Amino acid sequence: GGGKGDGARGLRFAPVAPNTADTVTVPEGYAQNVVIRWGEPILRGAPAFDADRQTAEAQAGQFGYNNDFLSLLPLREHGRQVLVANHEYTDEQLMFKGYDAANPTREQVEIGWAAHGLSVVVVQEERRSGKLTPVSRHWLNRRLTATSEFRLTGPAAGSDLLKTSADPSGTKVLGTLNNCAGGTTPWGTTLHGEENFNQYFANGSSATDKRYGLSTGATERKWERFDKRFDAAQEPNESHRFGWVVELDPYDPDSTPRKRTALGRFKHEAAQPRLTRDGRPVVYMGDDERFDYFYKFVSSKRMKKGDSRAAREHNLTLLDEGTLYVAKLTGDSPQDIDGTGKLPNDGEFDGSGVWIPLATGDVSHVPGMTAEEVYVFTRLAGDKVGATKMDRPEDVEPSPRTGRVYVALTNNTDRGKAGKPGADEANPRNLNKHGQILELAEHWDDPSSDGFAWRLFLVAGDPEDPATYFAGYPKDRVSPISCPDNVAFDPYGNLWISTDGAQLGSHDGLFGVATTGDRRGELKQFLTVPKGAETCGPIIQDRRVVVAVQHPGEVDGATVEKPASTWPDGPGRLVRPSVVAVYRKDGRDIGV
Ligand code: FEO
Ligand code: CA
Ligand code: CA
Ligand code: CA
Numbered sequence: 348g349g350g351k352g353d354g355a356r357g358l359r360f361a362p363v364a365p366n367t368a369d370t371v372t373v374p375e376g377y378a379q380n381v382v383i384r385w386g387e388p389i390l391r392g393a394p395a396f397d398a399d400r401q402t403a404e405a406q407a408g409q410f411g412y413n414n415d416f417l418s419l420l421p422l423r424e425h426g427r428q429v430l431v432a433n434h435e436y437t438d439e440q441l442m443f444k445g446y447d448a449a450n451p452t453r454e455q456v457e458i459g460w461a462a463h464g465l466s467v468v469v470v471q472e473e474r475r476s477g478k479l480t481p482v483s484r485h486w487l488n489r490r491l492t493a494t495s496e497f498r499l500t501g502p503a504a505g506s507d508l509l510k511t512s513a514d515p516s517g518t519k520v521l522g523t524l525n526n527c528a529g530g531t532t533p534w535g536t537t538l539h540g541e542e543n544f545n546q547y548f549a550n551g552s553s554a555t556d557k558r559y560g561l562s563t564g565a566t567e568r569k570w571e572r573f574d575k576r577f578d579a580a581q582e583p584n585e586s587h588r589f590g591w592v593v594e595l596d597p598y599d600p601d602s603t604p605r606k607r608t609a610l611g612r613f614k615h616e617a618a619q620p621r622l623t624r625d626g627r628p629v630v631y632m633g634d635d636e637r638f639d640y641f642y643k644f645v646s647s648k649r650m651k652k653g654d655s656r657a658a659r660e661h662n663l664t665l666l667d668e669g670t671l672y673v674a675k676l677t678g679d680s681p682q683d684i685d686g687t688g689k690l691p692n693d694g695e696f697d698g699s700g701v702w703i704p705l706a707t708g709d710v711s712h713v714p715g716m717t718a719e720e721v722y723v724f725t726r727l728a729g730d731k732v733g734a735t736k737m738d739r740p741e742d743v744e745p746s747p748r749t750g751r752v753y754v755a756l757t758n759n760t761d762r763g764k765a766g767k768p769g770a771d772e773a774n775p776r777n778l779n780k781h782g783q784i785l786e787l788a789e790h791w792d793d794p795s796s797d798g799f800a801w802r803l804f805l806v807a808g809d810p811e812d813p814a815t816y817f818a819g820y821p822k823d824r825v826s827p828i829s830c831p832d833n834v835a836f837d838p839y840g841n842l843w844i845s846t847d848g849a850q851l852g853s854h855d856g857l858f859g860v861a862t863t864g865d866r867r868g869e870l871k872q873f874l875t876v877p878k879g880a881e882t883c884g885p886i887i888q889d890r891r892v893v894v895a896v897q898h899p900g901e902v903d904g905a906t907v908e909k910p911a912s913t914w915p916d917g918p919g920r921l922v923r924p925s926v927v928a929v930y931r932k933d934g935r936d937i938g939v
Contacts, residue, residue, distance in 0.1 A: 354871060355861035357839035357887075357938040362826050362871040365853030369912050371896065372875045373929050381915050382430070382470060382479045382893070382926040385412050389468045391484045398907075398921045399444070403457035407490055410481075412437045412462035413924050414895035416529035416617070416833075417884030418537045419470075420597060422487075426472040429487060430479075431537045431597050432884070432895065432926065433526035436546075437462050439568070441900055441922060444907045448567070456573045460493035464523055465539060465604075467597045477891030477930020477937075489600050493522035496603055497593065501667040502708050503608035503722035511584050513576065520588040520606060521576075527635070528617030528742045528833055528883070532628065534650055534662035537595050540615030541606075542635060544589035550580035555724050559614075560636070561586060587723050592618045592632065594666060596659075607666040610644045611705070611725035617833075621745040621752075621794050626650045628665050629794035631752055633740025637759045638768060640729040641674040641740045643702060645795045671721070672702035673734040676801055678772020686763050686770035686777035688806060688814025696772050696816070697802035700787070703732045704797075738762060738774045738782060741847075742833040746862060748840035750794070752787040753804065753862075755831040757847065773801065780850045781808040781815075781829040784842075786862075804842075804862070805870070807831055809851055817860075818868030826872040827851050828858055837887035837937070843873070845894065847881035855882045857894055859938065874929060877914035877922075878902065884926075889936045892929045899924060 353359060360374040373379055383389075386396030386409045393408025411434030420429040437459045440446045446455070469485035472478070482488075491497075497520045499509060509517035527542035543560075545551075549571040551561025561579060565571065571578040576585040591606035592615050610618065613634040620628040626649035632642045646669040651658035678684065678698040680691030690696070704712040705728045706721040713721050713728045721728045738759035745752045756774065763769045763777025770777050773785060786804040790796040807829055808815040810822035817825045832847040842862050846855045856875040861867050873892065876882050879902045884895035900912035900922035912922045931937065 354869060354938070355839070355841060355864065355866040357837045357841045358859045358861060358869070358871055359938050360871070360873065363856065363874055365827060365851065365872070366875055367854055367878065368875065369878045369914055371877065371927050374873060376932055377929055378476070378932050379927055379929045380478045382928050383410050383468065383481045384915065384923040384925040385410055385462070386923065387481065389466060389481060389483050389488045390490060401458055403454065403461045406458050406461035407492055410466050410468065411464055411490070412442065413897050414926055415527050415883040415897055416539065417886055417893060417895050417926065418529065418531045419886050419888070419893065420531065420535065422469065426474065427469055427482065428472070429597050430468050430470045430926070431595065432466045433529060433539055434463050434466065435525055435527050435542070435897065438898060438901055440906050441910070442907070446906070451569050453573055456568070456570055459568065460522070464490065464492040464495065465526060465595060466490055467600070475934055477928055479891065479893070479928045487597065487600055491523060491595070491604060493524055495522060497521070497523055498603050498605050499588065499608055500605045501608035502706070503719050506719040506723065508587050508719060508723045509584060511576065511582050511588070523593050523604070524589050526593070530617060530619035530630070532620050533622060534659070534665070535598060535654065536663070537597060538618040538620070538630070539593040539595065540617050540632070541589050541591050541593065542614045542616055544586065548577055548579050548586040550578055551586070552579065553583065555727065556586070558724070558726050559586070559590065587612070590614065594663070596663065608722045609667055609669060609671060611642060611671050612723050613639065613725050616740065617742040619743050619745060621750070622650060623793065623795045627795065630666065631743040631745065633743055633754060634726065635739050635741050635757070637739055637761050638736035639726065639740065640734040641737055641754060643672050645669050645672065668708060670707040671705045671725070673705055673729045673732060674700055675703055675733060676700040676735045676773045680772060684770050684772050684775055686775070688776040690816065691772070695802050696775050696806070697800070698772055700799045700801055702797045702799070703734065705732070735771070735773065736768050738779050741831070744834040744836060744842070746840060746842070747836055749863065750789070750792045751862070752789070753834050753842055754785040754787065755834050755844065756783050756785060757830050757832050758782040773803070775803070775806070776814060782831050783807060784831055784834070784844070805831070805860070805868070817870055820866070820868030825868070825870040826858060827853070828870060832881065833883055833885055835885045835887055838889055843885050843887050845882035845885050854878065855880060857882050857885055857892070878912040879905070880912070887937065890930055892937055893926060894929070895924070895926050897924055
């Protein structure tokens with residue numbers, strides 16, 4: 348029967364053992380279904396998926412590739428919710444038979460554009476289980492791709508730094524790219540981080556191009572051959588129009604999504620808001636790069652409650668006015684940090700932090716940079732003010748129960764290498780392969796505070812490795828974990844963590860851990876994903892866990908002809924990134 352195993356409420360299941368099965372492995376007593384696969388039609392008129400006759404037009408009406416962030420929003424239709432998904436990037440060698448990476452065709456490139464972006468698709472709950480199925484052709488269903496129209500808003504919109512020959516206004520952008528994780532706002536919109544946008548732009552040459560990692564030559568995808576906006580030598584400002592947080596209103600299929608310049612430009616992993624006591628949103632954000640920074644944005648405007656037209660229009664301006672900050676962390680045991688991960692003598696990796704203001708509206712707080720420069724070249728602003736160089740800040744989630752903010756720092760194998768920064772108390776291991784999770788408590792539990800306390804909640808790895816820490820919980824009673832990436836809370840206040848690139852010989856997976864009470868730190872593995880995949884977008888509802896299985900079969904040298912994985916449809920069928928729902932066979936709630 349389901350629900351075996353003790354644990355904190357919500358985490359009562361028998362943990363899944365580390366494994367390398369080419370499937371989604373779930374606890375005993377649990378079942379699963381593939382909710383939607385790459386290529387399934389969601390818009391009216393879109394054809395069924397046909398790998399041998401794929402076209403860009405078909406793809407633009409079908410679910411995109413490499414699903415990452417997921418959000419489920421309520422809908423006033425019985426048993427239905429609105430699923431919003433990010434499609435981070437494409438794996439052409441796993442999408443096209445005989446793909447020639449040196450010479451992609453225009454059709455392949457245009458299919459790639461149409462497979463990027465976002466999907467909105469209504470899903471139907473099965474009455475007696477947690478199973479979910481898509482409602483194709485629902486009027487809310489929507490695709491946004493690398494060629495859909497987006498608008499830049501906020502203090503840097505219209506800046507000379509954002510103007511191109513195709514858009515002299517500096518406000519109208521075609522497409523969103525590399526949407527990794529994201530967030531859901533209390534006013535019913537979704538946020539989507541544009542992460543590794545640098546990879547789409549060829550021939551970068553400026554100092555800022557270099558800081559953002561643009562290639563100095565051709566790109567791997569070769570899009571620059573088919574649209575000159577992807578060639579920085581011809582359109583040097585086009586890349587400045589990516590690397591933002593996108594806000595989408597999934598309830599209005601005619602709305603133009605906005606890129607919010609007030610939240611800064613970097614490799615945005617995610618963006619998760621929390622409200623101050625007086626109703627102003629504060630958005631926490633990581634820049635996923637080795638030695639990059641952690642940020643927050645504090646809005647100056649209060650959210651209006653209700654879903655009147657006036658309230659909705661007002662709430663769509665909340666992320667355009669406020670102050671952008673970057674984090675500086677100081678440990679309280681600097682003398683004990685030796686780069687091995689050995690606990691300091693005070694028993695914890697912990698300390699205090701300050702939020703350094705970078706810009707408020709049109710006013711820059713960074714000497715030598717205008718406000719527009721701070722927003723467009725935010726990494727350089729962080730460099731100038733001495734922000735703390737972190738081990739790849741990925742997803743972030745405030746606890747709805749305690750207000751504490753959890754930041755996944757996935758790994759940093761360059762920490763402590765020659766010429767690179769060494770360990771500090773928040774990033775305590777050199778050559779850090781497994782990552783850690785930081786817990787941040789704002790002063791007075793006020794998200795708009797300018798100071799905070801922090802401690803490491805988990806230092807990931809094999810619990811038998813002395814350089815690991817599970818909030819002080821006995822390590823013989825936890826699952827091994829490596830490379831935390833996405834984080835989410837369940838209805839009971841447990842933190843759920845999905846991994847990307849686990850380095851312990853098991854496939855990636857999803858874990859749950861209590862954050863309060865006697866069982867704080869008791870980490871349990873809930874599922875594993877197929878070969879080559881990472882686990883993304885976890886959503887934990889009463890009756891189901893939903894995950895995005897991203898890039899299954901993505902293994903060096905794998906192709907359509909020589910696949911590394913046969914998930915989800917078995918041998919002879921294309922491996923397809925998909926969304927999966929997991930629920931109890933007995934129909935009861937997850938983990939109770
Ligand atoms: Fe796209 Fe930082 O993961
Ligand atoms: Ca990813
Ligand atoms: Ca300490
Ligand atoms: Ca990620």
